[in-house]
Amino acid sequence: MLTALFSGLGLGLSLIVAIGAQNAFVLRQGIRREHVGAVALVCIASDVVLITTAVAGAGAILAAAPWLLVAVRWVGAAFLVGYGLLAVRRAWKPTGEALAIGEEDHAVMATTASSGAPTATLVRTRSLTSVVATCLALTWLNPHLYLDVLLLGTVASTHGDQRWWFATGAVCASITWFLTLAFGARLAGRWLRSPRAWRVFDACIAVSMIALGLRLAASA
Incomplete structure (x- = not known):
């Protein structure tokens, strides 16, 4: 049981903890403190569906229909490029977006040099x-997701009757990672309180996507 x-x-973490579109999006939402819980829940729920179907034998279906991976690869490529271009626009022409300081804040307070009075920049x-919707697209239009189904299904089958303990371990990996990434990202907020820092961050996301x-x- 413990071995499975x-x-x-271990396998779950090795597949999830990688720089990719989904993790970059979760990180950005965590830093912005914008619908963080919902984003983490979508990612975890998606992984639960993935892991369950993989252990139940969906890997064999994908192996029998390789055209599915080709179709998802093209759609995913178009979506990633489009998302990257939106990040380019944010980096090139910032819209005044800034990081909210408090848990429930919707404004960033800045002190003017002339009067010393605080002014609010709405987020x-x-x-x-x-x-x-964006989180779901970045998750399910990623062809690597379906390759993971093949791998998880194959490895799980080697554990025989203990395969559902294997699935439980993979689900725990997903829960641990996404909660840590989503809610731990706010610690990076102190370095991203200026519009310039956000432009650099969005530029990095654009290049990656x-x-x-x-x-x-x-x-393809």
Whole structure:
């Protein structure tokens, strides 16, 4: 039991803890403190579905229909490039976006050099529906997700009757990682309180997303 549990935990972490579109999005939302709980829940729920279907034998279905991976690869490439271009626009032409300081703050207070009086710069927040939709797209349009199904299904089958303990370990890995990334990201907020820092951050996201999208397209 413990062997299968820790095997699932280790493999789960090795598949999740990697720089990619999903993790970059979770990190950004965590730093912004914008719908953080919902984003973490979507990622965890998606992984639960992935792990459950993989252990139940969905890997064999994907192996029998390789065209699914090709289709997802093209759609995912287009989405990643599009998301990257939006990040380019944010970096090139900032919209006054800043990081909220407090848990429930919707404004960033700045002191003017002339009067010393505080002024408020409103933080532009996205709707919950928009954030969840983006998170779902970044998760399920990633072809590596389906490769993970194949791998998880294959490894889980080697544990026989203990395969669901393997699945439990993989789910624990997902819960631990996404809660840590989402809610721990706010600690980085102190370095991202200026518009310039956000422009640099968005530029890095843009390069990462466009590079991932082009790589997917090239491999299709």
